[in-house]
Structures are given as structure tokens and as C-alpha cells.
Amino acid sequence: MASPILMPALSPTMEEGTLARWVKKEGDAVRSGEVIAEIETDKATMEMEAAEDGVLGRILIDEGTEHVAVNTPIAVLLEEGEDASAADGLDLGSKAKPTPKVEKIVPNAAASAPQGPAQRSTAELVEPEWGETADITVREALRDAMAAEMRRDEDVFLLGEEVAQYQGAYKVSQGLLDEFGEKRVMDMPITEHGFTGMAVGAALSGVKPIVEFMTMNFSLQAVDHIINSAAKTRYMSGGQMSCPIVFRGPNGAAARVGAQHSQCFGSWYAHIPGLKVVAPWSAADAKGLLRAAIRDPNPVVVLENEILYGKKFPCPVDEDFVLPIGKAKIEREGKDVTLVAFSIMVGVALEAAEQLAAQGIEAEVINLRSLRPLDTETIIKSVKKTNRIVSVEEGWPVAGIGSEICTIAVEQAFDWLDAPPARVCGLDIPLPYAANLEKLALPKPEWIVEAVRKQLGD
Amino acid sequence: MGSMTDAPNRQNGPVLSKEEMERAYREMLLVRRFEEKAGQLYGMGLIGGFCHLYIGQEAVVAGIGLAMKKGDRSITSYRDHGQMLVAGMTARGVMAELTGRSGGYSHGKGGSMHMFSKEQEFYGGHGIVGAQVALGTGLALTSAYKKDGAISIVYFGEGASNQGQVYESFNLAALHKLPCLYVIENNRYGMGTSIERASASKDLSKNATPWGIPSRKVDGMDVAAVYQAAKEAMEHCRSGKGPFLLEMETYRYRGHSMSDPAKYRQRSEVDEMRQTRDPIESLKAEMIKQGIDESFFKTVDHDVKAVVKDAAEFAETSPEPDASELWTDVLVGE
Numbered sequence: 001m002a003s004p005i006l007m008p009a010l011s012p013t014m015e016e017g018t019l020a021r022w023v024k025k026e027g028d029a030v031r032s033g034e035v036i037a038e039i040e041t042d043k044a045t046m047e048m049e050a051a052e053d054g055v056l057g058r059i060l061i062d063e064g065t066e067h068v069a070v071n072t073p074i075a076v077l078l079e080e081g082e083d084a085s086a087a088d089g090l091d092l093g094s095k096a097k098p099t100p101k102v103e104k105i106v107p108n109a110a111a112s113a114p115q116g117p118a119q120r121s122t123a124e125l126v127e128p129e130w131g132e133t134a135d136i137t138v139r140e141a142l143r144d145a146m147a148a149e150m151r152r153d154e155d156v157f158l159l160g161e162e163v164a165q166y167q168g169a170y171k172v173s174q175g176l177l178d179e180f181g182e183k184r185v186m187d188m189p190i191t192e193h194g195f196t197g198m199a200v201g202a203a204l205s206g207v208k209p210i211v212e213f214m215t216m217n218f219s220l221q222a223v224d225h226i227i228n229s230a231a232k233t234r235y236m237s238g239g240q241m242s243c244p245i246v247f248r249g250p251n252g253a254a255a256r257v258g259a260q261h262s263q264c265f266g267s268w269y270a271h272i273p274g275l276k277v278v279a280p281w282s283a284a285d286a287k288g289l290l291r292a293a294i295r296d297p298n299p300v301v302v303l304e305n306e307i308l309y310g311k312k313f314p315c316p317v318d319e320d321f322v323l324p325i326g327k328a329k330i331e332r333e334g335k336d337v338t339l340v341a342f343s344i345m346v347g348v349a350l351e352a353a354e355q356l357a358a359q360g361i362e363a364e365v366i367n368l369r370s371l372r373p374l375d376t377e378t379i380i381k382s383v384k385k386t387n388r389i390v391s392v393e394e395g396w397p398v399a400g401i402g403s404e405i406c407t408i409a410v411e412q413a414f415d416w417l418d419a420p421p422a423r424v425c426g427l428d429i430p431l432p433y434a435a436n437l438e439k440l441a442l443p444k445p446e447w448i449v450e451a452v453r454k455q456l457g458d
Numbered sequence: 459m460g461s462m463t464d465a466p467n468r469q470n471g472p473v474l475s476k477e478e479m480e481r482a483y484r485e486m487l488l489v490r491r492f493e494e495k496a497g498q499l500y501g502m503g504l505i506g507g508f509c510h511l512y513i514g515q516e517a518v519v520a521g522i523g524l525a526m527k528k529g530d531r532s533i534t535s536y537r538d539h540g541q542m543l544v545a546g547m548t549a550r551g552v553m554a555e556l557t558g559r560s561g562g563y564s565h566g567k568g569g570s571m572h573m574f575s576k577e578q579e580f581y582g583g584h585g586i587v588g589a590q591v592a593l594g595t596g597l598a599l600t601s602a603y604k605k606d607g608a609i610s611i612v613y614f615g616e617g618a619s620n621q622g623q624v625y626e627s628f629n630l631a632a633l634h635k636l637p638c639l640y641v642i643e644n645n646r647y648g649m650g651t652s653i654e655r656a657s658a659s660k661d662l663s664k665n666a667t668p669w670g671i672p673s674r675k676v677d678g679m680d681v682a683a684v685y686q687a688a689k690e691a692m693e694h695c696r697s698g699k700g701p702f703l704l705e706m707e708t709y710r711y712r713g714h715s716m717s718d719p720a721k722y723r724q725r726s727e728v729d730e731m732r733q734t735r736d737p738i739e740s741l742k743a744e745m746i747k748q749g750i751d752e753s754f755f756k757t758v759d760h761d762v763k764a765v766v767k768d769a770a771e772f773a774e775t776s777p778e779p780d781a782s783e784l785w786t787d788v789l790v791g792e
Contacts, residue, residue: 008501011717012508032494033711033732035725044719051498070503116785117792157603183603189633194592194626201596204581205531207603228586229593237574237582238564239787273788297790 002057002086004073010039010046017041018066019074024056029080037063037074052077057084122377125324130316133284139309141283142172142248145290146210148319150180153208156294157184159199160212160249169214170250170309196222196247200229203245203299210294213249216265216303223268230299231274246293248302251279252343252394255307256438259430264395266342269301270371270404276325277371279303281346283313285369288323296325303371305344328375330382334362337388337452340379340405342368345392345443352392352448361452371401379405380412387418388455392448397425419455424448466683472748473682478524479745482681484758485523486516486738489540491766492549493712496539496556500716504774505556508585509570512540514711517737518643519544521684522611525692529606533581533594534613536571537643537710541613545580547573549769554776561776565783579608588621590614591640595627598638598701609637609695617648619662628701632669635700639691640666642703643678645710650722663705671701678706679735682744709735 007017018040030036030050037048057078061068068074076087136144150156157180162169164177164187177185188195192213199209213219219226230243253262269277276298280286286304293300315321331346332353341349346367353363364382368375383389389409391402402423409421427441466473474482493511500509512519515537523544526532534541542552547563555562555573563573571585581597584590594612601608618624619642631638642662646653659665663675672694676687684706691702709731713720742755 006502009503010501012506014717041717043717044721046717046719047725051494051501070501114781114784155603186634189626189629191626191629193623194595194630197589197592197623198596198599198627198630201533201581201593202599202603203596204593205597205600207600224586224589225592229584229589233574233582234790235787236564236568236572237576237787238562238567240564240574240576241581242790244790276789 002076002078002082002090004090005036005050005075005077007061007068007070007072007074008039008048009070010041011043014041014070016067016069019061019063019068020045022059022063026056026059028056030054030056030077050077054079055082057082057087119373119376122327122375125327127323127327127329130318130321132317133314134317135312136283136315137310137312138280138283138286138304139170139172141287141315142290142304143174143176145287146173146294147176147179149291149294150176150184155206156208156210157186158210158212159186159188159195161188161190161214163187163212168212170306172309173212192218192221193225197225197229199245200225200243203230203243204233204241208244208294210246210248213247215261215306216249216251217261217263219247219249219265226269226275226299226301227272231272234298235274242297243299244297245299246290246302247299248290248293248304250306250309251303252305253426253431253438253442256433256435258433262431264303264393264426265301266303266371266393266395267400269303270374270401272372274299275372276300277303278325278369279342279371280369281308281343281367283311283315284321285323285329285367287315288321289325289369291322292325295322300325303343308344323369326370326373326375328369328378329367330364330378331367332363332365334364334386336362336386337390337455338364338366338379338382338386339390339392339448340366340368341392342371342401343394345394348443348445349392349448352445352452355445355449356452361456363452374404374408376408376412379408383409383413384416387416388452389417390422390424390448390451390455392424392443394426394442396428397423398428400425422451422455424451466680466686468682473686474524476748476750478685479741479748479750480754482520482524482685483738483741483745483755484762485520485544486681486741487758487762488549488765489516489519489543490738491762492543492553492769493539495766495770496553497712497716499553499557499770499773505570506558507569508536509556509716510537510714511712511716512537512710514731514737515643515645515678515708516540517681517684517741518641518678518706518708521681522641522688524685525688526611527608529579529608530611531579531581531597531601531608532611532613533590533597534583535587535590535615535618536583536585537615538571538573538583542573542575542580542583545575545578547575547578547580549765550772553769553773557773557776558778559773559776560779560783561772566779567783567787588614588618588623591618591621591624591627595631595636595638598631598636599634601637602634607696609639609692611639611641613641613643615648616642616644616646616653616662617651617656619665620648620657628666628669628671631701632671635698637695637698638701639688639695640671640701640703642705643708644705645708647710647714647722649714650718650720652722663703666701666703671703673703673705675705675707678708679737679740681737681741
């Protein structure tokens with residue numbers, strides 16, 4: 001049966017092109033895959049191949065014709081033995097299937113961006129009274145969290161550099177090899193890209209790896225697998241695949257380790273849909289959030305802090321202790337200003353609150369605990385009470401977590417604000433090595449006090 | 459190029475049984491016709507974005523498919539339609555994903571390069587060159603961890619074979635003796651750059667030698683040779699000896715993607731491959747030689763055409779995904 005040959009779309013953006021040359025002429029036999037014409041697109045001159053065997057019956061568009069729209073019939077293909085007159089019956093106008101109409105975006109159109117589902121209220125995430133506590137270090141809390149979850153679930157295992165025999169570069173995995181053996185505590189060669197990809201592949205196919213990065217700085221070697229492979233696969237598979245994996249390690253500045261080992265990745269990972277991101281401060285945060293991260297069926301980034309590893313905090317001893325991801329904690333109540341911080345900066349904010357209290361200013365300190373999802377509800381509730389907000393982070397100011405916090409405050413509590421929201425951040429420079437310079441570059445309580453006093457009109 | 463590869467040993471009778479040849483022929487023809495149709499739908503604007511056709515390389519997936527066992531996992535690059543069809547995914551579901559419709563494997567949210575099937579143990583469809591090699595090594599880690607007896611088939615092109623993570627993966631798989639079959643589909647061109655211009659390694663089958671990974675170079679245009687090599691390699695992986703590497707010397711007839719003007723090679727090179735080495739025609743000739751009746755080919759041609767036509771119709775008529783699909787499947791449990 002005679003059929004029309006249509007002007008093809010030869011690139012993702014092509015709408016029309018020039019029919020540069022007919023390689024075959026009317027009456028020529030053509031085989032599938034043979035070049036029949038040359039088409040000039042906006043990018044290149046392309047060869048057009050016949051899709052089926054047949055005879056070129058009639059040429060409808062002469063060579064040299066410009067602006068031929070995609071899907072215009074350009075010739076008629078006859079079956080072998082068919083007469084050219086077979087093309088006569090073809091309705092070449094309607095036979096061509098039109099390109100599906102793409103809705104053009106009209107400026108100032110009434111339609112607004114599609115809204116996502118309403119955020120679940122974090123008020124439901126009530127932290128129960130866990131009772132008795134014992135003072136343990138953050139390091140012990142992280143180890144205990146992994147050990148507890150590995151006892152609970154055979155599919156959970158730890159892999160990373162120096163996690164097994166060496167007992168952890170920062171001794172976080174101390175004792176785990178002895179208890180769980182080589183199969184579940186795996187030393188990795190120094191190949192973050194490879195072993196992270198391998199761990200993500202394992203997670204996609206039915207186990208639950210915990211990937212320890214010696215520091216989160218090295219996760220940059222593996223960032224493609226964290227974002228493109230772990231975070232996006234569930235969506236790209238239409239919900240068929242899931243990736244239960246934890247990426248953890250010390251994040252941010254340590255002490256005089258220089259620019260390449262001193263960066264906060266809070267804003268980097270919090271930017272990515274498909275990931276969850278937590279940043280513990282206390283031992284209780286560390287234990288409760290890491291246990292939740294391991295149990296979560298999604299990829300979770302746990303941003304730890306080397307300086308905090310050795311700090312002791314009271315931590316619930318209850319065997320079932322776990323914290324919800326996505327719920328912030330008010331560490332100190334106050335009525336005059338809200339200080340929002342995460343990880344090591346929670347301690348700095350608490351110190352600032354002490355200094356402010358001595359000046360008669362009552363600061364409320366929110367420990368975010370989770371950067372994605374962010375507990376906006378707790379932040380906004382606090383701002384509506386205090387009418388002022390200062391975000392505190394160790395990372396850089398540009399497109400940082402503070403930018404997000406301040407935007408949320410402006411968007412959702414503008415009428416309650418008595419002063420512009422403020423950000424306290426690490427300086428916008430690679431972190432220097434020299435002891436004095438490094439100290440100058442990182443937020444300290446005095447910077448927070450100054451930011452608050454400015455909001456108060458001092 | 460055939461002289462450098464291990465020819466299948468046909469001395470003791472044919473490598474493939476009649477049933478295997480028939481299955482291979484059917485699968486290769488399905489991939490060929492499916493891809494031709496995909497090319498047409500792209501030309502009509504029904505498929506958008508990037509679309510990489512598998513035409514010419516059919517013997518690789520068909521031969522490996524014959525050697526795979528139920529439960530084996532596979533993963534590949536963005537040139538993935540052939541792998542999916544041979545893995546048992548439906549032509550309808552794959553084609554409807556190409557057209558971005560709700561009937562597609564990812565409900566239209568993945569597209570040509572990102573498709574998966576939990577049911578068929580197919581793990582994508584990856585748009586980042588080489589990423590599937592580390593991920594596929596992880597599929598094998600799951601097998602080793604769970605002792606489930608499955609192996610993982612990891613396809614990548616000769617272009618990806620220059621990526622660093624490929625060698626990180628070789629090292630990890632060899633260290634931990636993971637049941638992983640690496641398959642380099644050497645179609646000679648990484649996008650528009652020929653292998654000679656991209657790789658200092660002249661024999662890719664030797665690329666895993668430093669890690670002690672055994673390997674073979676195979677005529678990837680000969681489905682029997684592919685099957686025989688794959689079967690032996692899979693036995694090695696399954697027996698706990700660790701990974702194996704197969705380099706398939708193959709060829710893609712079409713451009714890298716639909717928008718590739720293919721100025722980096724002579725038309726005559728493509729035509730010669732089509733005329734002298736075509737995997738489907740070669741198998742057909744062998745089958746006729748062995749006395750398989752002409753009516754078989756007629757029936758298969760007819761059946762495959764019908765499957766592809768049905769898939770295209772489904773893909774054109776399946777509705778676009780509902781706007782509510784925007785927000786689903788971002789996270790588990792939300």
C-alpha cells in the first residue's frame with residue numbers, strides 16, 4: 001500500500017528544516033536503512049534513511065525547499081510492483097499525523113505553577129519521653145546506632161575506608177568488625193566513586209548499606225551516584241525502585257585541615273529532591289537520627305561533625321530510642337528572637353543565647369536536626385512568637401541554608417517580622433589553614449549577638 | 459576483525475539448538491523492528507529528547523539473553539531498548555515510555571534512557587556514561603551478600619570503558635569475587651569519536667587483566683559466538699570465581715542518537731557492515747542452511763510486525779501522565 005514519507009524531526013528541538021537534496025529519484029527502489037535524502041536542520045545536515053523497503057513513487061517537496069515543517073509529506077513510498085497511481089488515493093493532508101501540540105507557555109497566563117501535596121504537619125511527629133539518660137559521646141552514639149540497627153536487620157551493613165580493621169578513621173565504627181564480621185563491616189579501597197556506586201546498586205537490589213565517607217569532602221568524588229543514581233531512580237522508575245541507603249561522615253570544618261577538608265555540604269545535599277538530609281548536634285540527635293536514617297526506605301545523608309565526635313551529651317538509654325526525621329527541636333525557649341542552627345552551630349547559638357540573656361534578651365534556639373525535609377512549621381511558629389529570626393550556619397552564605405530559612409520567614413511570616421531576617425555564616429572564602437585566620441573565618445557567638453542587637457535597633 | 463576473536467566451536471555440531479536459534483532470531487528481529495519504529499515515531503515528533511537506537515547490535519543482547527537464568531540481574535547504558543525487550547519487558551510498556559505516556563514503564567517520567575523493571579530484574583537505563591558499571595557491581599554485591607545464586611550482567615560501551623569508575627569497579631569486583639559479568643559493547647564509536655581516537659588501549663578485552671579478571675573478545679555480530687562465550691563466562695561467575703569480562707565487537711548502524719549527522723564515518727563502512735555482517739541475516743542464512751523452513755521466517759516476520767505495530771498504537775494512544783504524577787515517587791512513603 002502506498003504511504004507518505006514525512007519530513008522527520010531530527011533533533012529534540014527541530015520544528016522545520018531544509019530539504020537539501022534528494023539522493024534517490026522518482027522510480028528508484030529503496031531499501032530500509034538506505035539514504036534517500038539530505039535534510040538540513042538548525043544544527044547539521046543529516047541523512048534521511050528509508051524506514052521501509054519500497055519504491056520512491058512521487059516526490060512532493062523539491063530539493064532546496066526551505067522551512068519544511070516536521071511531518072509534512074515529502075514523498076510517497078510505493079510497495080514493490082505498485083503503480084505510481086496508487087499514490088493518487090492518498091489523502092496527504094490528513095494522513096500525516098500532526099506533532100502533538102505542546103502547550104505554549106503564555107506570559108501572564110492565569111495558570112499558576114502546579115502545587116505539591118500539602119506538607120504533612122510536623123506537629124504529629126511527637127517525641128515521646130524517653131526517660132533515663134546516660135552521658136555518652138557523639139562518637140559512641142553513632143556507633144551504638146549502627147550496632148543496634150545491624151542487630152535488628154540482617155540486610156544492614158557498613159562499608160567505607162578504614163571502617164573495619166582500623167576501627168574507623170575517627171573510631172566511629174569501633175568494635176563493629178568484632179561483633180558483625182567482615183561480611184557486614186567492609187573495608188573499601190580509596191575509591192569513593194566506585195564503592196559508592198556499588199553501594200547504591202546494592203541498595204537498589206535489596207540490601208541496606210551504610211556508606212561512611214572518611215569526610216563528606218570526599219563524597220564529591222561520588223556525588224554523581226548520590227544525586228543521579230540514588231536520589232533520582234525512584235522517580236525515574238515510576239516508583240518501582242527504592243534505594244534504602246545512608247551516606248554518612250564528618251562534615252564542615254574540623255581544626256586546621258585546610259580548604260579541601262573543611263566544607264559544609266548542608267546546602268548542597270538539601271537542594272536535591274529524592275534525598276533526606278539530617279545534621280545531628282548532640283549525642284541523642286546522633287543516635288536517634290542515624291537509627292531513623294538506617295530504617296528509612298530512602299537515601300539519607302547524615303552530616304556529622306568531627307569536633308563534636310568527642311563531646312559528651314545525655315542520651316536516652318532506652319533500647320528503642322529513635323528520632324523522627326523532619327522534626328526540629330527547640331533547645332532553649334525565648335520570646336525576643338529566634339536563632340536557627342544545625343550541627344555544631346547549635347552549640348554556638350546556645351552560647352550566644354547565654355550572652356544575650358545576660359543583656360536581658362531572651363533568644364529561642366532551634367536545632368534543625370533535619371535539613372530536608374525542613375521543619376518549617378516549628379520555625380514559623382517561633383518567628384510568630386519572637387518576631388525576629390537569625391539563621392546560623394558554618395557554611396558559605398551564597399545559596400546557603402540561611403538563604404532558605406530567611407526566605408521562608410519572609411514568605412510565611414512577613415507580617416510578624418519586626419526586623420529583616422538575618423544570616424550568620426562562615427566567610428565567603430575557602431577556609432584558611434593559619435590558626436588565627438581560620439578562627440576569623442567561622443561564626444562565633446559574638447557575631448550572632450551582634451546580628452540580634454542590630455535587629456533590635458542597636 | 460573476526461580473526462582476533464574466538465570463533466565458536468561448531469566442530470561438534472551447531473552451538474545453538476533449533477529452539478535457541480528460533481528464539482534468538484525472534485528476539486533480534488523484535489529489537490530491529492522495534493527500533494525502526496522508534497526511529498519513525500521520533501521523526502514524527504512522538505518521541506522527544508534523546509533516543510539511542512540499538513540497530514546492528516542485536517546479537518549481543520540476544521546471545522546473552524539465551525545464556526541468562528531466571529533471577530539474573532542486568533543493567534546498561536542509555537542505549538537500552540534492546541536489553542529491555544530481551545529481559546522480557548513488554549514492547550508496549552517500553553514504547554509508551556518512549557512517547558512519555560502513562561502506560562510506560564515509568565509512567566512517562568523516565569523516558570528512553572531511564573527505564574526499569576523490578577519484575578524482570580532490569581535495573582536501567584542510565585544516562586550517565588559509566589555509572590551503570592559501579593551500580594551493576596553493586597547488583598552483584600547483593601547476590602554475594604544474600605547468596606541468592608544470581609549473577610549480574612553489566613553492559614557498557616567502549617566509550618564508557620575509559621571512565622575511571624569502570625576500573626574502580628573491576629578492582630572491587632575482583633577483590634570481593636563478585637558474580638559480575640562485564641560486557642563491553644564495542645561498537646567502535648563513542649558518540650562521534652572512534653575508538654582509535656579515544657582509547658590508548660588497543661585491546662579492550664585486556665582492560666581487566668591487571669585485576670586478574672579473565673576475559674574474551676567475541677564476534678558480537680554472531681549470536682552463536684555471543685551465546686557460547688556468555689555461557690562459559692556465566693558459569694565462571696556463578697561458580698564463585700568472581701567477575702568475567704567479555705568484549706563484544708559489534709557495530710551500530712544508526713547515529714549515536716537521533717540527532718547525530720554521523721559525519722565521523724563513511725557511509726560505505728555502514729553499508730558494508732549491513733551487507734556482510736548483519737547479525738539477523740547471518741543467523742537466517744545459517745538456519746536456512748540447517749533446513750529451517752521458509753515459513754518460519756514468514757511467521758516470525760508477521761508476528762513481530764504485529765507486536766511492534768500494536769506497541770506503537772498503544773504508545774500513541776496511551777494518555778499522557780496525569781498532572782498529579784508530578785509529585786509522586788519522589789520518596790518512598792510520601
